[in-house]
Every structure is written in C-alpha cells, then in structure tokens.
C-alpha cells in the first residue's frame with residue numbers, strides 16, 4: 001500500500017474534505033483530521049461491519065482492504081486516504097449471494113460470538129488473493145494478525161482452508177461493490193466529486209433538483225409492504241393521491257416546504273425514537289400519479305449525518321363494500337447513525353408509520369383534517385407500540401411452540 005506522503009496543518013476544530021471509493025462508490029466526507037478510517041467508516045458512512053476492538057493495531061478486528069491490501073483501519077487516519085479505494089466486509093458479498101469465504105465460515109461455523117469475523121474474512125481474503133497456494137499448516141501463522149477472543153480458531157482454519165483448496169486458480173472478487181447508498185457529510189457549498197455528494201448537496205435550501213434520484217442497486221436496509229383497509233371510497237382516495245400537499249399532511253412528522261416544479265418537491269420530516277431525534281430535509285420526485293397509483297423516489301439527510309433514500313409505491317384498489325384497499329410498498333436505504341438502529345427495529349417503526357399514514361389518508365379522503373401533521377410523529381408511541389407488538393409476537397411464538405411441543409410429545413408417546 002502506497003500512502004501519499006502529504007503534510008498539512010489543520011486546527012483541531014477544522015474539517016478536511018476526503019474523497020475515497022468505498023465498496024465501489026465514491027464518497028466525500030468532511031472530517032476532522034484526527035478521525036481514523038475505522039471511525040469514518042462506522043460513524044460517518046454507517047458501515048458498522050468493520051469492528052473495532054483494541055484501536056491499537058493489535059487485534060485485527062478492523063481489517064479492511066486499502067487499494068487491495070489488508071490494513072488496520074484503526075491505525076489509519078481517513079485524511080491519509082484521499083483517493084484510495086476501500087473495501088469493507090459489506091463489500092465482500094450480498095445477503096443473497098455470499099462470498100465463498102462467508103459461505104465457508106457459515107458452513108464450518110467459523111465463529112462463536114462473531115466479533116472477529118469481519119477481521120478474519122477480510123484478512124483471509126487478502127491472504128488467498130496474494131497467496132493462493134497457501135498450505136493448511138501455514139494458515140494459523142498467516143492469520144495470526146487477527147485475534148479471536150472466543151478462541152474458535154479450528155473452525156476458522158477449516159473454513160479458510162476449504163476456500164483455499166477450492167480456489168487455487170483465483171479467489172472470486174468482492175461481490176457487493178456496486179453503487180450503494182453512502183451519504184458523506186459534505187458541507188454545504190462543497191461540491192462533491194461523485195454522484196453521492198452531488199445528490200446530498202441538492203437537499204440544501206435554495207438549490208434546485210437533480211435530474212433524478214438514483215436509488216442504490218444493493219439490498220435495501222428495509223423493505224416495507226403494508227396493506228390497510230380504508231373505509232373511504234376509491235374516488236375519495238384518488239382525490240388525495242392526486243393532491244401531493246394533502247398527501248404530505250397524512251405522513252407522520254412530514255412537512256412539504258417547497259414545490260420545485262416538474263413533479264419535484266422539497267420537504268422536512270421529524271422522527272424521534274425515544275431520546276433520539278431525527279430531523280430530515282430532503283427532496284422527492286413523483287414518477288407516476290394516477291387515481292389508483294402513486295410512485296415516488298425520495299432522499300434526505302438527517303442533521304446528525306444519517307442519510308435515507310426510498311422508492312415508494314402506493315396502490316389503491318376498490319374493496320367490495322365500497323371501501324378501498326391501500327397498499328404501501330417501500331425500499332428504504334439508510335446510512336449513517338440511523339443505519340445503526342438495526343434493520344428490524346427501523347423496519348417495525350417504518351411499517352407503523354405507514355399504517356398511521358393510511359389512517360390519516362382515510363381521514364383526509366373523508367374530508368377531515370388528518371391528525372398526524374400537528375404532532376411530531378408520536379414516535380415514542382411508535383416505538384412503544386412496536387415493542388409491545390414484538391412482545392406479543394414473542395408470546396404468540398412461545399405459546400405456539402409450547403403447543404407444538406406438547407403435540408409432538410403426544411405424537412411421540
């Protein structure tokens with residue numbers, strides 16, 4: 001790895017713009033010079049697959065590839081890496097198409113708590129690409145740069161050895177390095193050098209809109225598919241679907257602030273998850289709008305550095321009794337601190353917000369004022385009801401399992 005030998009003095013409170021390619025996407029971040037690569041990846045890009053253990057270069061948990069070679073992300077300052085190409089464990093494979101190393105770690109149970117797994121995966125990827133003929137007996141030493149606190153080394157060696165044997169003629173490259181949702185903290189007025197910063201910049205007040213909102217190609221953080229039954233007629237629902245201002249008033253915590261023309265809109269949204277408050281500013285483009293269907297793409301930035309992009313489709317279908325079935329589907333891509341909430345909790349909260357949206361839309365269709373716009377999304381209630389629902393599900397699962405268990409015991413009698 002050839003790091004550029006550049007020297008510059010910055011004040012402690014100054015930030016420096018750093019552009020790097022992370023898992024195939026160019027991203028520009030504005031960071032204090034003291035921020036390590038591991039912190040930049042985890043805290044600024046939401047790529048929390050890179051784990052941090054010792055922060056002293058000892059444990060190897062933070063191993064990533066820098067320009068194709070393994071490096072300790074905790075020992076590098078992000079500002080050293082302007083122009084570098086970084087591959088993290090998120091870039092190695094996709095959930096539905098794992099890299100052979102990931103497959104093999106699963107097959108051989110090469111993990112116990114899993115904390116060292118990203119470090120081992122990236123380190124063994126580096127080893128097998130540089131030394132495809134490595135012998136099994138050399139693996140312990142070759143991989144000794146990563147420490148497993150659970151001491152699960154035997155299975156890890158088995159996993160890496162199997163992949164080495166199967167790919168002597170070349171290890172497949174990282175399988176998830178397409179364009180992804182990486183929203184860096186580009187300061188206002190800084191023009192980023194790639195697609196992602198440019199997109200982030202358009203959400204600033206006073207700027208125009210881009211040609212399009214291009215959603216990331218990878219797996220969304222959350223997939224939502226919620227169907228609600230409304231008592232309003234399809235005609236009344238169609239009236240709301242055709243009125244974007246009224247529609248925005250139905251979305252908990254959302255506010256339409258500007259109509260940019262050509263079916264582009266600017267808005268704000270506030271969500272609070274317990275003590276965490278998110279304030280998004282963003283833009284949306286309506287791609288299709290008819291009496292039965294509304295399709296839009298949206299993207300926004302949270303003031304705390306998180307980012308969200310979403311593709312949303314709402315479909316209204318007549319119900320027999322004069323009511324309307326409303327289906328809301330969304331693929332949501334999260335980055336930054338909100339990506340750390342956990343896919344499952346963020347998904348539950350988003351689904352509940354869509355359910356509230358459907359209720360409010362029903363009110364608007366009936367000619368009433370939707371009652372969600374006056375209050376910030378009631379997110380504590382959202383969170384609470386989400387947790388209550390989870391407890392209910394768990395209780396149902398446990399009681400179901402107990403019934404199933406007693407059934408099988410009876411069968412076994």
Ligand code: FES
Pocket residue numbers: 051052053054055056057058059060061062063072073074075
């Ligand atoms: S966290 Fe980087 S080597 Fe331990």
Ligand code: FES
Pocket residue numbers: 110111112113114115116117147148149150151152
């Ligand atoms: S599996 Fe727990 S640290 Fe390695």
